[in-house]
Amino acid sequence: MSQKVFNFSAGPAALPQSILDELPSKVIDFDRGMSILEISHRSKKFKEYAQRCESTLRRILNIEDNYEVLFLQGGATHQFTMIPQNLSNNGKADYLITGGWSKKAAAYAKHHINVNIVSDSSENNFTNISEMSTWNVNTDSDYFFYCANETVHGVEIHEYLDVNTPLICDMSSTLCTRPIEVNNFDLIFAGAQKNLGIAGLTIVLARKDFIENKAKHLTPIMRYDAHANDNSMLNTSPVFAWFVAGLVFEWIEKQGGLKKMADSNKAKSQLLYDYIDQSSLYQNPVNSKYRSWVNIPFTLSVNNLDDEFLTMANKSGLYNLKGHRTVGGMRASVYNSMPIEGVERLISFMRKFESRQ
Secondary structure (H helix, E strand, O other), X not given: OOOOOEEOOOOOOOOOHHHHHHHHHHXXXXXXXXXXXXXXOOOHHHHHHHHHHHHHHHHHHOOOOOEEEEEXXXXXXXXXXXXXXXXXXXXXEEEEEOOHHHHHHHHHHOOOOEEEEEEEHHHHOOOOOOOHXXXXXXXXXXXXEEEOEEOOOOEEOOOOOOOOOOEEEEOOOOOOOOOOOHHHOOEEEEXXXXXXXXXXXXXXXXXXXXXXXXXXXXXXXXXHHHHHHOOOOOOOOOHHHHHHHHHHHHHHHHHOHHHHHHHHHHHHHHHHHHHHHHOOXXXXXXXXXXXXXXXXXXXXXXXXXXXXXXXXXXXXXXXOOEOOOOOOOEEEEOOOOOOHHHHHHHHHHHHHHHHOO
16 A cells, blocks of 8 residues: 655645545535536525535634625635725725735735835745834724735734724635634635635635625626625636535534634644754744744755755655745645644654754
């Protein structure tokens, strides 16, 4: 029997094995012998499934009725444009730049509104975040935008940001990795391909009074309220991605919910950080206060070892450890579906590799 493999990709990321085992039968026969791949988003069977999917997510996150739950096409990057177009009344907003994704979001927003950068961590290569007391926050901005977890740089804000303007958060790598207070936010969005399923779907949680009757100058496809009014079925929905997300939501609930996810993710990341910190070969540069639970970058102190490390890791069944192209080094993404066994196997490999140097 071949060895078990572990996929440390930052996204599209690994799915729970039980879902992979279940998918083939569902793909073949979802409704009266028809595959989920050929079902209309407006069919009775899928509409029932979509409603069940939303209900499960609402239970997991304790989402109240004053929030819309949207299942939209495309990736989270599309929200970088929809947000300023829909939600800026005065034409200005605050952006906190803590890594590549929030930097990209601010750049997109500048095409539509005036962007105030409250703090920019690029000066320390995205390894730390300045104290909130030093931020240049405007009290009359239309909203405050930040990214909870920077997937590329492994920087995560773990505490709630208490600002005086509507709070918008990119939680693409964070949503459903731990309990959160949805009521603290006016809009949350997340690409599904980290912890919620596969690429092609973006989840948006939005306070109803924050998005309704906004941006009437836009065509309906670009308006949050139009998607909400048509139950996320304004146009042909990403049926299969939505379907897989529903399976993931059910899996999270069966595992014990978000408290269980949080305990597991914190334990996995701490195990790997503890090993890296005592190692003489591996380093993680991020301030310990802001280290990500789910994306753990590390570098090797000896030059020209990266290719050898990756080749040997692949032979050991440890895949997709190469760091992002803009950063280099390595990155282990240990999302919800990564079992602690995978982290233990990675550390065992890293220890053996280090002993050979």
